[in-house]
Amino acid sequence: MIRAHRIDLDGAKLVVMSEGDYEALCRAAGRAAADDGLPAFPAATKGGTMPALKFARVSIARDLIRARRDAGLSQQALADLTGLRQETLSRIENAKHSATPATVAKIERAIAKATKRLKGR
Numbered sequence: 561m562i563r564a565h566r567i568d569l570d571g572a573k574l575v576v577m578s579e580g581d582y583e584a585l586c587r588a589a590g591r592a593a594a595d596d597g598l599p600a601f602p603a604a605t606k607g608g609t610m611p612a613l614k615f616a617r618v619s620i621a622r623d624l625i626r627a628r629r630d631a632g633l634s635q636q637a638l639a640d641l642t643g644l645r646q647e648t649l650s651r652i653e654n655a656k657h658s659a660t661p662a663t664v665a666k667i668e669r670a671i672a673k674a675t676k677r678l679k680g681r
Contacts, residue, residue: 598622599655617655624667625653631674641670 562585564577577585599621602614628638635653639646644663651657652667659667
């Protein structure tokens, strides 16, 4: 049995539970609880700031990886759908390369199309 506590924090309704219960819920949903291979955000400075470009690359990469995985696509399959090289997708997903807005839009369209097909099954 999952034990959860509901709290209200600054107007946001939140649920607090043990890490074990959270991980069990994630497993039941077929998702990893941890950052399962996602690139790490850069470390914050003493002042709490992060390098903007690195943070943006990691944020985009993490979103794209999650969406690609949710659509059931490998990097190669996504590359085939977008016309990009798999190596290019790898560099974007590893936050080593800044994708142009047009490239991100192309990737998002391909993922959306694959997700729609997946849900249509």
